[in-house]
Amino acid sequence: MSEAPPTETRVDLGVQPTNTRVLGIVPGKPVANERKEPEREDLVMVWPHLLVRHGVAAMAVLLLVMVIAVFFDAPLRDIADPTNTPNPEKAPWYFAALQELLSHFHPLIAGVLIPTAIIIGLVVLPYIDRSPWVTPRHRKVAVTAFTAFMVIWIILTIIGFAFRGPNWGWVWPWDEWHGEL
Protein backbone atom coordinates (compact mmCIF):
# COMPACT_ATOMS: atom_id res chain seq x y z
CA MET A 1 0.00 0.00 0.00
CA SER A 2 1.24 3.42 -0.88
CA GLU A 3 1.00 6.17 1.64
CA ALA A 4 -2.32 8.01 1.71
CA PRO A 5 -2.03 11.67 0.66
CA PRO A 6 -2.43 14.19 3.43
CA THR A 7 -6.10 14.90 3.98
CA GLU A 8 -5.74 18.56 4.80
CA THR A 9 -6.33 20.94 1.91
CA ARG A 10 -3.51 23.17 1.01
CA VAL A 11 -4.06 26.37 -0.86
CA ASP A 12 -1.28 27.56 -3.10
CA LEU A 13 -1.01 31.21 -2.37
CA GLY A 14 1.81 31.69 -4.81
CA VAL A 15 4.06 32.98 -2.06
CA GLN A 16 6.72 31.42 0.10
CA PRO A 17 6.77 29.81 2.56
CA THR A 18 4.17 27.24 1.60
CA ASN A 19 3.40 26.13 5.10
CA THR A 20 0.57 28.65 5.45
CA ARG A 21 -2.96 27.34 5.54
CA VAL A 22 -6.22 29.16 5.09
CA LEU A 23 -8.18 28.14 8.13
CA GLY A 24 -11.04 30.52 7.56
CA ILE A 25 -11.98 33.86 6.12
CA VAL A 26 -14.15 35.97 8.32
CA PRO A 27 -16.44 37.81 8.31
CA GLY A 28 -18.77 37.02 5.40
CA LYS A 29 -21.37 34.62 4.16
CA PRO A 30 -20.50 31.30 2.48
CA VAL A 31 -20.10 31.71 -1.25
CA ALA A 32 -21.45 28.29 -2.14
CA ASN A 33 -22.92 25.08 -0.71
CA GLU A 34 -24.79 26.71 2.11
CA ARG A 35 -26.92 28.96 -0.09
CA LYS A 36 -30.26 29.50 1.53
CA GLU A 37 -33.38 28.64 -0.43
CA PRO A 38 -35.45 31.83 -0.75
CA GLU A 39 -38.71 31.60 1.12
CA ARG A 40 -42.06 33.09 0.31
CA GLU A 41 -41.98 35.30 3.35
CA ASP A 42 -38.52 36.70 2.58
CA LEU A 43 -38.27 40.38 1.79
CA VAL A 44 -36.87 41.26 -1.62
CA MET A 45 -36.04 44.59 -3.21
CA VAL A 46 -38.90 45.98 -5.28
CA TRP A 47 -36.33 47.05 -7.86
CA PRO A 48 -35.67 44.87 -9.77
CA HIS A 49 -37.85 42.00 -8.59
CA LEU A 50 -41.31 43.58 -8.73
CA LEU A 51 -40.64 46.32 -11.28
CA VAL A 52 -39.36 43.87 -13.88
CA ARG A 53 -42.53 41.82 -13.46
CA HIS A 54 -44.68 44.93 -13.72
CA GLY A 55 -42.77 45.95 -16.84
CA VAL A 56 -43.41 42.58 -18.44
CA ALA A 57 -47.11 42.73 -17.51
CA ALA A 58 -47.36 46.26 -18.97
CA MET A 59 -45.67 45.25 -22.23
CA ALA A 60 -47.83 42.13 -22.51
CA VAL A 61 -51.08 44.07 -22.15
CA LEU A 62 -49.93 46.79 -24.55
CA LEU A 63 -48.96 44.12 -27.07
CA LEU A 64 -52.41 42.55 -26.68
CA VAL A 65 -54.11 45.91 -27.33
CA MET A 66 -51.90 46.61 -30.36
CA VAL A 67 -52.57 43.18 -31.86
CA ILE A 68 -56.35 43.47 -31.32
CA ALA A 69 -56.27 46.98 -32.84
CA VAL A 70 -54.49 45.69 -35.94
CA PHE A 71 -57.02 42.95 -36.62
CA PHE A 72 -60.32 44.43 -35.40
CA ASP A 73 -61.67 47.85 -36.30
CA ALA A 74 -63.77 49.83 -33.82
CA PRO A 75 -67.40 49.76 -34.99
CA LEU A 76 -68.94 52.79 -36.68
CA ARG A 77 -72.57 52.42 -37.71
CA ASP A 78 -74.69 54.89 -39.69
CA ILE A 79 -74.92 58.48 -38.49
CA ALA A 80 -77.22 59.02 -35.46
CA ASP A 81 -80.86 59.29 -36.50
CA PRO A 82 -83.34 60.15 -33.71
CA THR A 83 -86.26 59.14 -35.96
CA ASN A 84 -84.97 55.63 -36.61
CA THR A 85 -84.93 53.47 -33.50
CA PRO A 86 -82.96 50.27 -33.99
CA ASN A 87 -84.48 47.07 -32.72
CA PRO A 88 -83.14 45.90 -30.32
CA GLU A 89 -81.87 49.05 -28.60
CA LYS A 90 -78.80 47.91 -26.72
CA ALA A 91 -76.91 49.61 -23.91
CA PRO A 92 -73.11 49.15 -23.77
CA TRP A 93 -72.15 45.62 -22.72
CA TYR A 94 -71.25 46.59 -19.14
CA PHE A 95 -74.85 47.75 -18.63
CA ALA A 96 -76.31 44.67 -20.34
CA ALA A 97 -77.05 42.98 -17.00
CA LEU A 98 -79.02 46.03 -15.84
CA GLN A 99 -80.89 46.16 -19.13
CA GLU A 100 -81.72 42.48 -18.80
CA LEU A 101 -83.02 43.08 -15.25
CA LEU A 102 -85.12 45.98 -16.56
CA SER A 103 -86.97 43.56 -18.82
CA HIS A 104 -88.00 41.48 -15.80
CA PHE A 105 -88.66 43.96 -13.00
CA HIS A 106 -90.22 47.33 -12.46
CA PRO A 107 -87.79 50.08 -13.51
CA LEU A 108 -87.67 51.40 -9.97
CA ILE A 109 -86.32 48.05 -8.78
CA ALA A 110 -84.05 47.13 -11.70
CA GLY A 111 -82.90 50.61 -12.67
CA VAL A 112 -82.57 52.25 -9.26
CA LEU A 113 -82.75 49.96 -6.24
CA ILE A 114 -80.51 47.16 -7.51
CA PRO A 115 -77.64 49.34 -8.80
CA THR A 116 -77.78 51.49 -5.67
CA ALA A 117 -77.77 48.40 -3.47
CA ILE A 118 -74.77 46.99 -5.35
CA ILE A 119 -72.75 50.18 -4.99
CA ILE A 120 -73.60 50.61 -1.31
CA GLY A 121 -72.95 46.92 -0.71
CA LEU A 122 -69.49 47.16 -2.25
CA VAL A 123 -68.63 50.31 -0.32
CA VAL A 124 -69.64 48.92 3.08
CA LEU A 125 -68.23 45.43 2.50
CA PRO A 126 -64.95 45.99 4.40
CA TYR A 127 -66.83 47.57 7.30
CA ILE A 128 -69.29 44.67 7.61
CA ASP A 129 -66.77 41.88 7.08
CA ARG A 130 -64.53 42.63 10.06
CA SER A 131 -63.02 39.15 10.36
CA PRO A 132 -59.25 39.30 9.89
CA TRP A 133 -59.13 35.92 8.14
CA VAL A 134 -57.99 35.87 4.55
CA THR A 135 -58.19 32.13 3.82
CA PRO A 136 -61.36 31.19 1.88
CA ARG A 137 -62.21 28.37 4.28
CA HIS A 138 -62.54 30.86 7.11
CA ARG A 139 -64.77 33.28 5.26
CA LYS A 140 -67.31 31.01 3.63
CA VAL A 141 -70.22 33.46 3.90
CA ALA A 142 -68.38 36.35 2.27
CA VAL A 143 -66.89 34.19 -0.48
CA THR A 144 -70.19 32.45 -1.22
CA ALA A 145 -72.16 35.69 -1.35
CA PHE A 146 -69.62 37.48 -3.55
CA THR A 147 -69.27 34.51 -5.89
CA ALA A 148 -73.04 34.13 -6.21
CA PHE A 149 -73.40 37.82 -7.06
CA MET A 150 -70.59 37.67 -9.59
CA VAL A 151 -71.89 34.53 -11.33
CA ILE A 152 -75.43 35.98 -11.56
CA TRP A 153 -74.09 39.27 -12.89
CA ILE A 154 -71.89 37.62 -15.51
CA ILE A 155 -74.75 35.38 -16.68
CA LEU A 156 -77.13 38.37 -16.94
CA THR A 157 -74.48 40.31 -18.86
CA ILE A 158 -73.95 37.48 -21.34
CA ILE A 159 -77.72 37.03 -21.80
CA GLY A 160 -78.31 40.75 -22.30
CA PHE A 161 -75.32 41.09 -24.60
CA ALA A 162 -75.59 38.07 -26.85
CA PHE A 163 -78.94 36.33 -26.34
CA ARG A 164 -81.36 39.20 -26.87
CA GLY A 165 -82.71 40.28 -30.23
CA PRO A 166 -85.65 42.32 -31.57
CA ASN A 167 -88.12 43.43 -28.88
CA TRP A 168 -85.70 42.00 -26.32
CA GLY A 169 -86.80 38.50 -27.35
CA TRP A 170 -84.60 35.47 -26.88
CA VAL A 171 -82.30 34.66 -29.81
CA TRP A 172 -79.46 32.19 -30.09
CA PRO A 173 -76.30 34.11 -30.86
CA TRP A 174 -75.30 31.58 -33.51
CA ASP A 175 -78.60 32.23 -35.35
CA GLU A 176 -78.72 36.01 -35.14
CA TRP A 177 -75.96 38.19 -33.70
CA HIS A 178 -77.10 41.37 -31.96
CA GLY A 179 -74.19 42.03 -29.60
CA GLU A 180 -72.50 45.39 -30.04
CA LEU A 181 -69.12 46.50 -28.72
Next chain:
Amino acid sequence: MSARRAVHGHVDRIRSAVVTAGMDRRGSIAQRLRGTTVGRSIFRAPTRATPRDRAAGHWSSFLLHIYPVKMRRKEIAFRYSWYLGVISTVLLGSLIASGIYLMFFYVPSPESAYADIQNIQLEVTFGQYIRNVHRWSAHLMVLAVAAHMARVFYRGAYKAPREFNWVLGVGLLLLTLLMSFTGYLLPWDQLAFWAVTVGTEMAGYVPFIGETTQEMLLGGPVVGSATLLRFYVLHVAVLPVAIVSVLMFHLWRWRKDSMLDTDSGEPTSDDPVAGGPPAADEVVIEPELEEFHV
Protein backbone atom coordinates in the same frame (compact mmCIF):
# COMPACT_ATOMS: atom_id res chain seq x y z
CA MET B 1 6.29 39.20 3.07
CA SER B 2 4.31 37.99 5.99
CA ALA B 3 1.75 35.22 5.90
CA ARG B 4 -0.85 37.73 6.94
CA ARG B 5 -0.29 39.87 3.81
CA ALA B 6 -0.49 36.71 1.73
CA VAL B 7 -3.91 35.84 3.12
CA HIS B 8 -5.13 39.37 2.48
CA GLY B 9 -3.98 39.18 -1.12
CA HIS B 10 -5.86 35.92 -1.48
CA VAL B 11 -9.06 37.46 -0.16
CA ASP B 12 -8.71 40.39 -2.54
CA ARG B 13 -8.33 38.05 -5.47
CA ILE B 14 -11.49 36.15 -4.48
CA ARG B 15 -13.39 39.39 -4.09
CA SER B 16 -12.39 40.80 -7.46
CA ALA B 17 -13.18 37.44 -9.09
CA VAL B 18 -16.70 37.54 -7.61
CA VAL B 19 -17.20 41.11 -8.74
CA THR B 20 -16.04 40.54 -12.30
CA ALA B 21 -18.01 37.29 -12.48
CA GLY B 22 -21.02 39.50 -12.97
CA MET B 23 -22.24 40.70 -9.64
CA ASP B 24 -22.89 44.07 -11.23
CA ARG B 25 -20.94 44.65 -14.41
CA ARG B 26 -23.91 46.39 -16.05
CA GLY B 27 -24.35 48.49 -12.95
CA SER B 28 -20.83 49.75 -13.02
CA ILE B 29 -21.56 52.11 -15.95
CA ALA B 30 -24.68 53.39 -14.22
CA GLN B 31 -22.62 53.65 -11.05
CA ARG B 32 -20.04 55.81 -12.80
CA LEU B 33 -22.71 58.01 -14.40
CA ARG B 34 -24.38 58.53 -11.03
CA GLY B 35 -21.00 59.47 -9.61
CA THR B 36 -20.45 62.42 -11.98
CA THR B 37 -21.29 65.96 -10.97
CA VAL B 38 -24.50 65.93 -12.99
CA GLY B 39 -25.34 62.42 -11.78
CA ARG B 40 -24.88 63.49 -8.19
CA SER B 41 -27.20 66.42 -8.78
CA ILE B 42 -29.91 64.08 -10.10
CA PHE B 43 -29.56 61.05 -7.85
CA ARG B 44 -29.80 61.80 -4.19
CA ALA B 45 -28.14 58.47 -3.34
CA PRO B 46 -25.50 57.96 -6.04
CA THR B 47 -23.69 54.99 -4.51
CA ARG B 48 -25.30 51.59 -4.99
CA ALA B 49 -22.79 49.15 -3.54
CA THR B 50 -24.57 47.64 -0.58
CA PRO B 51 -28.24 46.66 -0.08
CA ARG B 52 -28.44 49.64 2.22
CA ASP B 53 -27.31 51.96 -0.59
CA ARG B 54 -29.85 50.44 -2.96
CA ALA B 55 -32.64 50.91 -0.43
CA ALA B 56 -31.57 54.52 -0.01
CA GLY B 57 -31.49 54.95 -3.79
CA HIS B 58 -35.01 53.59 -4.09
CA TRP B 59 -36.26 55.61 -1.17
CA SER B 60 -34.97 58.88 -2.61
CA SER B 61 -36.16 58.27 -6.19
CA PHE B 62 -39.06 60.35 -7.45
CA LEU B 63 -40.08 57.76 -10.04
CA LEU B 64 -40.12 54.94 -7.50
CA HIS B 65 -41.74 56.84 -4.67
CA ILE B 66 -45.06 55.03 -5.07
CA TYR B 67 -43.38 51.67 -4.56
CA PRO B 68 -42.27 50.26 -1.22
CA VAL B 69 -38.54 49.51 -0.99
CA LYS B 70 -39.06 45.87 -0.20
CA MET B 71 -41.90 43.41 -0.42
CA ARG B 72 -42.40 39.78 0.50
CA ARG B 73 -41.56 37.36 -2.28
CA LYS B 74 -45.06 35.89 -2.28
CA GLU B 75 -46.57 39.35 -2.76
CA ILE B 76 -44.71 40.03 -5.98
CA ALA B 77 -45.63 36.68 -7.58
CA PHE B 78 -48.10 36.68 -10.47
CA ARG B 79 -50.58 34.49 -8.65
CA TYR B 80 -50.83 36.93 -5.75
CA SER B 81 -52.41 39.82 -7.67
CA TRP B 82 -52.36 38.75 -11.34
CA TYR B 83 -50.91 42.27 -11.77
CA LEU B 84 -54.43 43.51 -12.52
CA GLY B 85 -53.88 46.89 -10.87
CA VAL B 86 -50.83 47.52 -13.03
CA ILE B 87 -52.71 46.32 -16.10
CA SER B 88 -55.61 48.71 -15.37
CA THR B 89 -53.18 51.60 -14.93
CA VAL B 90 -51.34 50.77 -18.15
CA LEU B 91 -54.65 50.68 -20.02
CA LEU B 92 -55.53 54.08 -18.55
CA GLY B 93 -52.20 55.37 -19.88
CA SER B 94 -52.94 53.89 -23.30
CA LEU B 95 -56.37 55.57 -23.23
CA ILE B 96 -54.95 58.96 -22.30
CA ALA B 97 -52.29 58.80 -25.02
CA SER B 98 -54.63 57.62 -27.79
CA GLY B 99 -57.42 59.92 -26.55
CA ILE B 100 -55.26 63.03 -26.78
CA TYR B 101 -54.37 62.10 -30.36
CA LEU B 102 -58.05 61.70 -31.26
CA MET B 103 -58.93 65.05 -29.65
CA PHE B 104 -56.87 66.85 -32.29
CA PHE B 105 -59.29 65.73 -35.00
CA TYR B 106 -62.67 65.82 -33.30
CA VAL B 107 -65.26 68.55 -32.72
CA PRO B 108 -68.18 67.64 -30.44
CA SER B 109 -71.14 68.88 -32.41
CA PRO B 110 -73.83 66.81 -34.15
CA GLU B 111 -72.96 68.53 -37.44
CA SER B 112 -69.32 67.49 -37.47
CA ALA B 113 -68.80 64.62 -34.99
CA TYR B 114 -69.67 61.74 -37.30
CA ALA B 115 -67.75 63.21 -40.23
CA ASP B 116 -64.76 63.76 -37.95
CA ILE B 117 -64.74 60.08 -37.03
CA GLN B 118 -64.92 59.15 -40.70
CA ASN B 119 -62.07 61.57 -41.37
CA ILE B 120 -60.04 60.04 -38.54
CA GLN B 121 -60.57 56.59 -40.03
CA LEU B 122 -59.90 57.49 -43.64
CA GLU B 123 -57.54 60.48 -43.72
CA VAL B 124 -55.70 60.93 -40.44
CA THR B 125 -52.31 59.20 -40.17
CA PHE B 126 -52.79 56.06 -38.07
CA GLY B 127 -56.26 57.43 -37.28
CA GLN B 128 -58.14 54.16 -37.62
CA TYR B 129 -55.45 52.33 -35.66
CA ILE B 130 -55.40 54.88 -32.81
CA ARG B 131 -59.19 54.81 -32.65
CA ASN B 132 -59.06 51.02 -32.44
CA VAL B 133 -56.47 51.20 -29.64
CA HIS B 134 -58.70 53.67 -27.76
CA ARG B 135 -61.84 51.58 -28.16
CA TRP B 136 -60.35 48.22 -27.23
CA SER B 137 -58.30 49.66 -24.38
CA ALA B 138 -61.54 51.08 -22.96
CA HIS B 139 -63.34 47.73 -23.05
CA LEU B 140 -60.30 45.95 -21.64
CA MET B 141 -59.98 48.52 -18.86
CA VAL B 142 -63.55 47.90 -17.70
CA LEU B 143 -62.74 44.17 -17.62
CA ALA B 144 -59.38 44.70 -15.90
CA VAL B 145 -60.78 46.98 -13.19
CA ALA B 146 -63.65 44.56 -12.48
CA ALA B 147 -61.22 41.64 -12.38
CA HIS B 148 -58.91 43.63 -10.07
CA MET B 149 -61.78 44.14 -7.68
CA ALA B 150 -62.67 40.42 -7.73
CA ARG B 151 -59.03 39.45 -7.16
CA VAL B 152 -58.75 41.84 -4.22
CA PHE B 153 -61.91 40.39 -2.77
CA TYR B 154 -60.75 36.76 -2.98
CA ARG B 155 -57.35 37.78 -1.64
CA GLY B 156 -59.07 39.34 1.37
CA ALA B 157 -56.96 42.39 0.63
CA TYR B 158 -59.74 44.84 1.51
CA LYS B 159 -59.41 44.02 5.20
CA ALA B 160 -57.89 46.29 7.81
CA PRO B 161 -56.00 48.51 7.31
CA ARG B 162 -57.02 48.66 3.65
CA GLU B 163 -60.79 49.22 4.02
CA PHE B 164 -60.70 52.76 2.73
CA ASN B 165 -58.58 51.85 -0.26
CA TRP B 166 -61.28 49.37 -1.25
CA VAL B 167 -63.79 52.24 -1.11
CA LEU B 168 -61.52 54.32 -3.34
CA GLY B 169 -61.38 51.30 -5.66
CA VAL B 170 -65.18 51.20 -5.88
CA GLY B 171 -65.02 54.88 -6.85
CA LEU B 172 -62.47 54.08 -9.55
CA LEU B 173 -64.71 51.31 -10.93
CA LEU B 174 -67.64 53.74 -11.18
CA LEU B 175 -65.44 56.41 -12.77
CA THR B 176 -64.18 53.85 -15.29
CA LEU B 177 -67.75 52.96 -16.22
CA LEU B 178 -68.67 56.65 -16.55
CA MET B 179 -65.59 57.32 -18.69
CA SER B 180 -66.52 54.47 -20.98
CA PHE B 181 -70.18 55.46 -21.13
CA THR B 182 -69.54 59.15 -21.90
CA GLY B 183 -67.06 58.15 -24.60
CA TYR B 184 -69.62 55.82 -26.12
CA LEU B 185 -71.70 58.77 -27.39
CA LEU B 186 -68.91 60.69 -29.10
CA PRO B 187 -68.84 58.92 -32.52
CA TRP B 188 -72.48 60.05 -32.90
CA ASP B 189 -73.53 56.96 -34.82
CA GLN B 190 -76.68 54.87 -34.32
CA LEU B 191 -74.87 52.61 -31.84
CA ALA B 192 -73.77 55.59 -29.74
CA PHE B 193 -77.04 57.49 -29.90
CA TRP B 194 -79.33 54.65 -28.84
CA ALA B 195 -77.00 53.11 -26.28
CA VAL B 196 -76.86 56.46 -24.52
CA THR B 197 -80.62 56.92 -24.89
CA VAL B 198 -81.17 53.57 -23.15
CA GLY B 199 -78.49 54.28 -20.55
CA THR B 200 -79.77 57.71 -19.56
CA GLU B 201 -83.38 56.51 -19.43
CA MET B 202 -82.35 54.51 -16.36
CA ALA B 203 -81.52 57.73 -14.54
CA GLY B 204 -85.09 58.86 -15.23
CA TYR B 205 -86.51 56.05 -13.08
CA VAL B 206 -85.08 57.48 -9.87
CA PRO B 207 -88.01 58.79 -7.80
CA PHE B 208 -88.37 62.58 -7.35
CA ILE B 209 -84.97 63.59 -8.77
CA GLY B 210 -84.91 61.19 -11.72
CA GLU B 211 -86.23 63.45 -14.44
CA THR B 212 -84.10 66.35 -13.26
CA THR B 213 -81.00 64.16 -13.26
CA GLN B 214 -81.79 62.87 -16.73
CA GLU B 215 -82.30 66.40 -18.06
CA MET B 216 -79.09 67.55 -16.44
CA LEU B 217 -77.18 64.73 -18.15
CA LEU B 218 -78.86 65.27 -21.51
CA GLY B 219 -79.10 69.05 -21.43
CA GLY B 220 -82.65 68.67 -22.73
CA PRO B 221 -85.47 66.17 -22.97
CA VAL B 222 -83.67 63.92 -25.50
CA VAL B 223 -80.12 63.16 -26.63
CA GLY B 224 -79.01 66.15 -28.69
CA SER B 225 -76.23 68.65 -29.30
CA ALA B 226 -76.17 69.72 -25.62
CA THR B 227 -75.77 66.06 -24.60
CA LEU B 228 -72.86 65.60 -26.97
CA LEU B 229 -71.08 68.66 -25.62
CA ARG B 230 -71.71 67.69 -21.98
CA PHE B 231 -70.54 64.13 -22.49
CA TYR B 232 -67.46 65.41 -24.33
CA VAL B 233 -66.50 67.80 -21.53
CA LEU B 234 -67.07 65.06 -18.95
CA HIS B 235 -65.10 62.59 -21.06
CA VAL B 236 -62.01 64.69 -21.82
CA ALA B 237 -61.78 67.00 -18.80
CA VAL B 238 -63.87 66.26 -15.72
CA LEU B 239 -63.67 62.48 -15.51
CA PRO B 240 -59.98 62.11 -16.48
CA VAL B 241 -58.97 64.59 -13.79
CA ALA B 242 -61.23 62.81 -11.31
CA ILE B 243 -59.96 59.33 -12.18
CA VAL B 244 -56.28 60.33 -12.11
CA SER B 245 -56.76 62.12 -8.77
CA VAL B 246 -58.52 59.19 -7.14
CA LEU B 247 -55.97 56.81 -8.67
CA MET B 248 -53.10 58.80 -7.08
CA PHE B 249 -54.86 58.60 -3.74
CA HIS B 250 -55.46 54.88 -4.30
CA LEU B 251 -51.76 54.23 -5.07
CA TRP B 252 -50.63 56.36 -2.16
CA ARG B 253 -52.83 54.35 0.17
CA TRP B 254 -51.57 51.09 -1.32
CA ARG B 255 -48.01 52.12 -0.68
CA LYS B 256 -48.65 53.39 2.84
CA ASP B 257 -50.78 50.40 3.83
CA SER B 258 -48.23 47.93 2.48
CA MET B 259 -45.74 49.19 5.06
CA LEU B 260 -47.77 47.75 7.88
CA ASP B 261 -47.85 44.34 6.25
CA THR B 262 -50.31 42.64 8.53
CA ASP B 263 -51.10 40.01 5.91
CA SER B 264 -49.55 36.79 7.09
CA GLY B 265 -52.25 34.63 5.59
CA GLU B 266 -51.79 31.78 3.19
CA PRO B 267 -54.92 31.04 1.20
CA THR B 268 -53.84 27.47 0.50
CA SER B 269 -52.48 26.68 3.92
CA ASP B 270 -53.94 23.83 5.92
CA ASP B 271 -52.83 25.41 9.14
CA PRO B 272 -55.93 27.06 10.61
CA VAL B 273 -53.83 29.70 12.27
CA ALA B 274 -51.97 30.69 9.13
CA GLY B 275 -54.91 32.63 7.74
CA GLY B 276 -55.29 34.86 10.73
CA PRO B 277 -53.47 37.95 11.81
CA PRO B 278 -50.12 37.58 13.50
CA ALA B 279 -50.00 38.14 17.21
CA ALA B 280 -48.71 41.56 18.08
CA ASP B 281 -45.36 40.29 19.28
CA GLU B 282 -44.85 38.40 16.03
CA VAL B 283 -44.76 41.53 13.91
CA VAL B 284 -41.11 42.14 13.33
CA ILE B 285 -40.05 45.28 11.55
CA GLU B 286 -36.72 44.70 9.90
CA PRO B 287 -34.15 47.28 10.91
CA GLU B 288 -33.67 48.25 7.30
CA LEU B 289 -37.38 48.67 6.79
CA GLU B 290 -37.65 50.69 9.91
CA GLU B 291 -35.13 53.08 8.52
CA PHE B 292 -36.37 53.44 4.97
CA HIS B 293 -40.01 52.60 5.22
CA VAL B 294 -41.52 54.45 8.08
